[in-house]
Amino acid sequence: MTFFVNNQTGAMLSVLNSDINRLEQFLNSEFRQLIRVVATVSGITIILWSYSPKLAAIALLPVPLIGLASAGFLTWIEPRYQSIRETVSRLNSRLENNIAGVDIIKSFDRYEFEHERVATQSEQYHDEQIRALRLRRGFFAALRLMTGVAFVAILFVGGRDIILLGDAGGLSTGSFALFFLYLRRLYSPMRRIGRSANKYQQAKSSAERVFGLLGHAPMIDDPDDPHDPAFIGGDIDFEDVTFGYGDREPVLTDVSLSIERGETIGLAGETGAGKSTLTRLVPRFYDVDSGSVRVDDVDVREYARQSLRRGIAIVGQSPYLFSGTVAENIAYGDRETLTALRNGESVPEAVVEAADAAEADRFIQDLPDGYRTEIGERGVKLSGGQRQRLAIARVILNDPAIIIFDEATSDVDTETEQHIQASLSRLIADRTALVIAHRLSTIQDADRIVVMDDGEIIEQGSHDDLLATNGAYADLWRVQVDENPATAD
Numbered sequence: 001m002t003f004f005v006n007n008q009t010g011a012m013l014s015v016l017n018s019d020i021n022r023l024e025q026f027l028n029s030e031f032r033q034l035i036r037v038v039a040t041v042s043g044i045t046i047i048l049w050s051y052s053p054k055l056a057a058i059a060l061l062p063v064p065l066i067g068l069a070s071a072g073f074l075t076w077i078e079p080r081y082q083s084i085r086e087t088v089s090r091l092n093s094r095l096e097n098n099i100a101g102v103d104i105i106k107s108f109d110r111y112e113f114e115h116e117r118v119a120t121q122s123e124q125y126h127d128e129q130i131r132a133l134r135l136r137r138g139f140f141a142a143l144r145l146m147t148g149v150a151f152v153a154i155l156f157v158g159g160r161d162i163i164l165l166g167d168a169g170g171l172s173t174g175s176f177a178l179f180f181l182y183l184r185r186l187y188s189p190m191r192r193i194g195r196s197a198n199k200y201q202q203a204k205s206s207a208e209r210v211f212g213l214l215g216h217a218p219m220i221d222d223p224d225d226p227h228d229p230a231f232i233g234g235d236i237d238f239e240d241v242t243f244g245y246g247d248r249e250p251v252l253t254d255v256s257l258s259i260e261r262g263e264t265i266g267l268a269g270e271t272g273a274g275k276s277t278l279t280r281l282v283p284r285f286y287d288v289d290s291g292s293v294r295v296d297d298v299d300v301r302e303y304a305r306q307s308l309r310r311g312i313a314i315v316g317q318s319p320y321l322f323s324g325t326v327a328e329n330i331a332y333g334d335r336e337t338l339t340a341l342r343n344g345e346s347v348p349e350a351v352v353e354a355a356d357a358a359e360a361d362r363f364i365q366d367l368p369d370g371y372r373t374e375i376g377e378r379g380v381k382l383s384g385g386q387r388q389r390l391a392i393a394r395v396i397l398n399d400p401a402i403i404i405f406d407e408a409t410s411d412v413d414t415e416t417e418q419h420i421q422a423s424l425s426r427l428i429a430d431r432t433a434l435v436i437a438h439r440l441s442t443i444q445d446a447d448r449i450v451v452m453d454d455g456e457i458i459e460q461g462s463h464d465d466l467l468a469t470n471g472a473y474a475d476l477w478r479v480q481v482d483e484n485p486a487t488a489d
């Protein structure tokens with residue numbers, strides 16, 4: 001999670017697409033060329049040597065020079081190619097940002113501003129490419145010059161010997177002409193070495209980025225002998241938990257909370273109090289700095305991640321739906337059903353039952369192709385409330401022991417809210433549930449309401465108890481009732 005929060009999508013995509021492509025191109029064509037060049041140059045050298053060692057020596061004079069020039073070129077060009085790859089990934093991130101945030105750009109009319117930012121980065125990319133091109137051109141020209149000079153030298157020395165002595169280093173005019181033809185076959189692959197060196201360097205910067213990405217060890221790893229239960233019961237214990245993101249200030253300090261299986265806990269408190277953070281520790285998206293989080297009395301760090309997470313489901317504020325059919329999205333957590341659906345089998349009863357329990361069946365039936373309607377870019381768009389009900393159906397089908405529900409903050413109409421409420425109550429019945437509520441009415445009936453402030457638990461109890469205590473919860477409640485008197489009913 002930390003990695004994905006800290007890395008830009010566009011930059012990662014540029015490694016996954018263009019850097020891997022570059023590496024592939026190099027390994028696929030340039031590498032083969034390089035082997036051919038080495039074989040040709042060595043073969044021809046032997047032939048030339050057998051004709052005339054003297055002329056062959058002159059012919060090979062440029063080889064060490066080419067070696068030196070290539071080494072110099074590789075050293076100069078390396079940082080330039082690295083910086084080009086970095087600029088490309090920054091440019092990609094910017095473009096990805098702009099495409100993802102196009103509605104904000106349009107609504108604030110920031111077109112010119114974004115246009116300029118992209119233009120500046122494009123220009124930087126352009127300038128860096130031109131600088132690399134100049135270096136490359138100079139290097140290629142130097143290679144041509146070196147082989148050209150050797151060519152002329154041999155023509156001169158050999159020609160003069162033939163004219164003056166009647167043979168060149170023991171070669172007749174005919175053999176000298178043949179020698180000369182071989183020479184051409186020596187120099188053209190030698191010039192190719194320059195191209196290959198260039199491609200090699202480009203591929204090297206790409207490879208470094210690819211391996212940089214591959215080299216990220218997961219920060220959350222399974223222990224050596226993981227606890228791997230078949231089922232999770234659903235007891236959760238936070239014990240003196242202190243946690244901060246990265247090296248920053250703790251977001252949670254000394255939080256202790258015991259939750260019994262089947263209990264519904266409503267989490268209330270101001271934005272930024274640490275409610276979501278607390279829930280993220282249960283599936284072990286992050287490790288605590290001190291204290292412990294235990295599920296069924298076993299520290300989450302001792303679990304096999306897979307068996308821990310299989311027992312926990314999260315419904316976020318704006319649940320992600322994958323492009324594919326409605327049924328596939330509901331069956332996402334169930335591999336067998338998902339494969340069956342992908343193979344075109346009919347929608348299983350369990351999927352429909354889950355959708356029905358999530359109050360989603362009615363609107364799904366109204367979609368153009370029912371459960372087989374494509375959603376996302378290629379198909380229909382769903383409203384926020386509909387997405388959340390689909391996400392709830394997805395979780396119901398998966399039947400986890402622990403539910404983490406982050407209520408959508410966006411205003412949904414009263415009818416949708418009632419549907420979500422109904423599906424939520426079915427979802428959390430008989431399961432341990434942590435419900436982060438933005439409308440306190442959502443958690444009014446929770447077994448226990450836990451109120452957080454600035455990373456600490458400041459109050460807990462039932463709705464009525466907390467109102468009677470007249471503390472922070474009562475204040476929050478009054479604010480919401482004032483804003484929306486219907487809530488009190």
Ligand code: ADP
Nearest residue numbers: 005245251269270271272273274275276277278
């Ligand atoms: P709540 O759910 O109560 O609104 P959060 O748990 O989301 O609160 O946030 C608590 C604090 O942690 C906030 O100050 C927020 O800025 C910070 N925070 C949340 N997520 C991250 C993250 N991924 N990286 C760094 N800080 C974060």
